[in-house]
Amino acid sequence: QVQLAESGGGLVQPGGSLRLACVMSGRSVRDYTMGWFRQAPGKEREFVTAIRRAATGSSTHYADSVKGRFTISRDNAKNTVYLQMNSLKPEDTAVYYCSADQTMILSSIRMPEQYDYWGQGTQVTVSS
Numbered sequence: 001q002v003q004l005a006e007s008g009g010g011l012v013q014p015g016g017s018l019r020l021a022c023v024m025s026g027r028s029v030r031d032y033t034m035g036w037f038r039q040a041p042g043k044e045r046e047f048v049t050a051i052r053r054a055a056t057g058s059s060t061h062y063a064d065s066v067k068g069r070f071t072i073s074r075d076n077a078k079n080t081v082y083l084q085m086n087s088l089k090p091e092d093t094a095v096y097y098c099s100a101d102q103t104m105i106l107s108s109i110r111m112p113e114q115y116d117y118w119g120q121g122t123q124v125t126v127s128s
Contacts, residue, residue, distance in 0.1 A: 002032075005022070006096065007122060013127070015087060016088050017085060017086045017088065019082055019085070020124075021082055022034065022081045028076070029074060029100075034081040035049070036049050036081075036083045036099070040093060047109075047111075048066055048083070048096070049066065051072045063110075071083075071084040081098065095121040095122065096121060096124050097119055098119040099115035100116065102116070
């Protein structure tokens with residue numbers, strides 16, 4: 001059984017940085033497409049970034065709103081996926097969720113309903 005646990009959220013000023021971590025237990029993170037999504041109050045859950053499983057080349061994909069500011073990475077030894085967030089803006093404020101799926105196809109990678117496993121979420125607040 002796959003379990004995901006996020007950490008690293010908090011309050012940061014505009015322009016600051018945070019690094020989120022998502023630890024997978026029960027399986028190997030390299031065998032799953034790992035995604036980060038976020039949800040702000042009153043809004044739908046939206047795609048942030050994803051990294052495909054190692055067998056399909058570990059390509060990374062980003063929402064236009066975070067491209068150039070956020071970076072997803074995977075540490076197989078620690079069974080952890082990271083989301084490095086730089087140049088944070090108030091509009092990045094949301095609950096950030098880690099997700100995983102073993103059979104994800106590229107055309108579905110931005111669709112939250114296609115992911116089988118989810119963490120509990122971690123709050124990120126960008127405010128002065």
